[in-house]
Each structure stands twice: as structure tokens, then as C-alpha cells.
Amino acid sequence: MVVWERPEPPTRPVPSPLSRERIVAAAIRLADVDGLDAVSLRKVAGVLDVGPMRLYGYIDTKDELLDLMVDAVYGEVRPVGDSWREVLRSLAETTRRAVHRHEWFADLIGGRPQLGPNALARGEAVVSGLGGVELDLVMPVVAAVDAYVIGAVRREIAERRAERASGMDKRQWQVTFGPYLERTFATGRFPALAEVVRDAAHLDADETFHLGLDFLLDGIEARLRR
Template sequence: MYLMDTPYGSEVVPVWERPEPRPRAAPVPLSRDLIATVAIRLADEHGLDGLSVRKLAKELGVGPMRLYDYVRGRSELLDLMVDVVYAPIAEAGRQSGWRETVLAVAQATRAAALEHEWFADLLGGRPHLGPHGLAVAEAMAAALSRAPAVRGIDDLQRALGALNAFLVGAVRREVTERRTVRATGTDEAAFQTGLGPYLSRMLETGRYPTVARLVIEGAHLDPAESFAHNLTTVVDGLAGGSTRRVRR
């Protein structure tokens, strides 16, 4: 275990701050970048359930114990993988205007989750504190701090919370639907068609008039267009703020 002395005592050094192990005279050279790259490929192909240090070691052609020189376990491996995925998202956040930054980061996050579906499973939990993850957090926080309705740290926290709630929910829902289509061979439209007779009987009772309108009049919206529209609605709402303040 790699420790660092601080004014508060010895602390475990995060994987991003630990030096790479010294190169060995071994047939297979290793680095954290290579480990993360191969792990991402495995997770893309088999999901997080199909990823383990042992399986990764086999894919790399090394013994599992050798990987522990680079990562202490699966948790640190996921940290490395997630931060690699955040790299292009951080690049997308380099916009001049606050609104453009928020929109670009959100769209890049969706794109990353659709490319690496396992990434969506790791959104919404503890903050991701790798260098690229922190760069994304800084870009979003700095951008929203410039929104007209954000006047202090409390407003900023609420704005970030609202935006993240939308982003995580929207991305996870889209990824879940894609997985469901693959698992069942039935998309949302076909699913509803299959339940058509039952749904018609229920709607004819008159107890669900608004649901009936959605089913009969509503179109199957394109996921990308829906995401862009809803994201813009959320961002514009954050920009305008609320005329009412919650009294404590």
C-alpha cells in the first residue's frame, strides 16, 4: 500500500498520484494507460459484470498479482477507466460561453455513455475525482456560476444538482432502453403494439384520459432530439431561475 505523510498523518495515495511501478524485465510491458484501455474494451464487450482483475490479467497475458502493482483492486481499476472516459468530455467543456459549455459537456456525457454503456452505471454515485473528472466538474461549476440566476454558492449547488439529476436520469433511461431492446428483441414501439388490445381496453374506460392522448396523439420521439430539447429546457430554466425563494 502506497502511503504519503501529511500534516494529518499517513494517507493512502490515490491511484492518480502514485508513480508508475518501475519497469520489469518481463515479456509483457504494463502501464496504467494500457491496463485502463484493455479494461474499457472488456467492459464495452461484456459489461461491468464481465470485468474482473483476473479476466483483465488473462487478456493482458500476465498474472493477476502483477496487476496489483498498478491498481489495488477492482475499485481503483474502475477509477482509472472512468477518468479515461472523462477525457473527451473535459475537452468538450472548453467553450467560451457558460451556456455553450453546459450544453457541450452534457452532450459529450451522453455520447460517452452510449459508447461505453457501463459508464452510465457509474454516474450518479460518489463524485469521480480523477484529473479529467475534476476538470469536467470544474467546467460545469464554473459555467453555471456565470448563469444569470446563480447569485451565490447555494444557487450554484442547486443548479448543479438539478442539471446532474436530469443528465443522469436521461442517460440511464436511454441506456436502459437500448439494453432492453437487445435483451428482448423488441423496441418500445413494438412493445406497446404487443400490448395494444389490453391498453385499448384500459383506455376505453375513460379513467386515463391524459395517458390516452399520449398514446394516440404522441409520436415516438428521436432520443437525440428529445435529449437536446429537454436539456435546453433545463438549462434555460436554470438561466432564468425562479421568482419564488423557499423560506427556511
Template structure:
């Protein structure tokens, strides 16, 4: 019985394999040689589809950006940007290596360009000036990436917050650090979960943009 025929090597297949490898082992584990081994091909055959590792990384960024829901242009700009931000967080959580790679590279792939264009269009058509649009877009993305990185690198898991807070409480005497003591005590006794809340910060940004926009109406 013959073995199943493998799909022919292509740029898309290479990028998807590289993303899966980075998802499992981290970006630092990614090399052209290891990628070739994963695909069961010779390393040199990869270069027929990607010129070098830099092009591979750019392609990975653009592929991941293509997984994010684009903001719709149906008039409800806040809902559109909320959906975009929530989708971006979900994608960055699935691909934990992606935020730093995106921030460290200038990507001009079709997915990235479409992503930026749709975001700018949503803000401009909502009535924001070019200056405000640029600041708003960057403020939202800075929040998304920073939140993702904090979530990924926070040293305590959510289910451990209460016990960790209880352990820190003796280091926070109430007469010296009254507010830190009270907050930590609330996490320790379970009356406050202390978890990171993406929606809270996102709504602050969107509400602030709404107030800015309403001053001209």
C-alpha cells in the same frame, strides 16, 4: 517469422482494456483475473500498475470522464453547457456501465477534477452565484445520468413503440383514462413517435437558468 511484439503493460493499457471488457460484457463481468487473461499477462502483474480493483474502477471512471467535451469559456455559457451535456450523453451511451459507477464513487482523478472545474468556471463566469452554480451543475448532471439510465433500461426499443402502444391501448379505456388513451393512440398510429428526447429536457434546464440569471441584470 516472429510474432508481433505486444505493447508493454502500463496503467493506461490496463484501464483501456478494462473499459473495453466492461463495454462488451458489463461491469459485473470484470475481474482482475479476466482482465489479465484479456491482456495475456499474469494477474499479479496488474498490481504493479493498479493497487486493487477499487483503484482500477476509479481509473476507469476518470478515463471515461476524459472523453467528455469540456465546456469552453468563450462567453456563450448555454452553448458550452449544451455541448458538455450532449457529449456526456454520447459517452455514457458508448459505456453503458459508466453512469452507475460514476454515481456510486467519489472520484478525484485529474480528468474528473478538470471536468468539474471547467463546469464551475462556465457557470460562475456567466454570473451565477455559488449557490446557483452548485444547484445548476447538480441539476444538469442528475438529468444527464437519469436520462442515460432510463434510455439504457427502457423495456421497449424505439422501433417497437407503435406496436407496443397498440397492444396497451385496450387496457386504457378512453372514458377512464382519456389523456393516457389519447397519447397512447397517437404513438400507436404514428402521429407521435413517443421516443425519449434529451434535448427537450436539456433546453428546459438551460432556459430556466437563463431566466434565473436575467432577473439580476
């Protein structure tokens, strides 16, 4: 029986009552501050001021806890819109915002489909909003948007982590390595790349994300019109 179907232990009159919801909320607070490495059943029990063994009546393994955490965040992703394009844009944007609120979420999305109630509700909201899209194309279209968003947000989170690890923001990094690039480009070995770096518009993260999303949605629209 999967964790979402397994009944919780009966409520007991104790100083620190427990529930899966409270356990998951505590785990998310730990992960939001210090990342997934900070999450363990022992540490979550400490936050809740209970013994670790009490958690095992609610959650059997750390993997179950991670699944519950992911599903809780999927509860923040509720795509809306009056057309398939609006729904897919909303899917992309609400997923990105969820990752920005919970950086660790970027490490856990993707892979096997999530089957928790919030993930299924998110899927229902997306699929039901794709009226007019051929049935056989619904899942490939959603998968394409998910793949774009996952790649984009993981790149953004990697940049955040690099800033923290190096102590340099993007501008400081450019100043540090700019002279090296100028010397390299001066050799004439990379003329096309040099032109783009020197002369093309340099977009910020929001502009890059939304422009890339427009490219993807335009491509989907062109394919659907065939």
C-alpha cells in the same frame, strides 16, 4: 495514498510491459463488449497476457480499477462554449455521447464526486465557463444538469438493455402491447393519458433528450435573471 498519487512500479524489461494506462484500457475494452460483470483483475490480466499478481503492483482492488476506468471516460468529456448556457449544453451532450460509447458508464456516474485528474479537469472546464453565474449557484446549477443527464442516459441504456433481453425493439414492443392499451383506454378510466398516447407527438430519444435539456436550461436562465 489514492491511486492517482501512488507511483507505478518501475518499468521492467519483460515480454509484456505493464502500466496503469494499459490495464485500464484493457478493462474498458472488456466492459464495452460485455459490461461490468466481465471486468475482473483476472480477466484483465488474461487480455494482457500476464499473471494476475502482476496487476497488483499497479492496482490494489477492483474498486480502484473501476475508479480509473471512470476517470478515463471523463477524459472524453470536455465541455466548451462561449456562455454558461453553451457550456452546460456541451456538458450534457458530451456526457451523453460518452455513455453511448461506454454503456457501463451509466452505472457508475453519480454518487460521490469523482476525484481523478480527468474528472477534475472536466469540472474545471465547466466551472470556469460559468462566468457571470453567482458563486453560490455554480455547483447547484451543475448538479441540476448532471442529475438530468444521468437520469436521461440511464433511461436510454435501460431501453437498450430491454431490447436485447426481450428481442423486441420499441416499435415491436408497441405493436405487442398496443391492443392491451387500447382495451384499457376504452374503459374511460384514463382519459388524459389516452389523449396523450394517441394524439401527442412521439419524439425519438435525441429529440426527447434535447427538448428536456432546453426545459432545464430555460428554467436555470429564468432563475438567474431574478
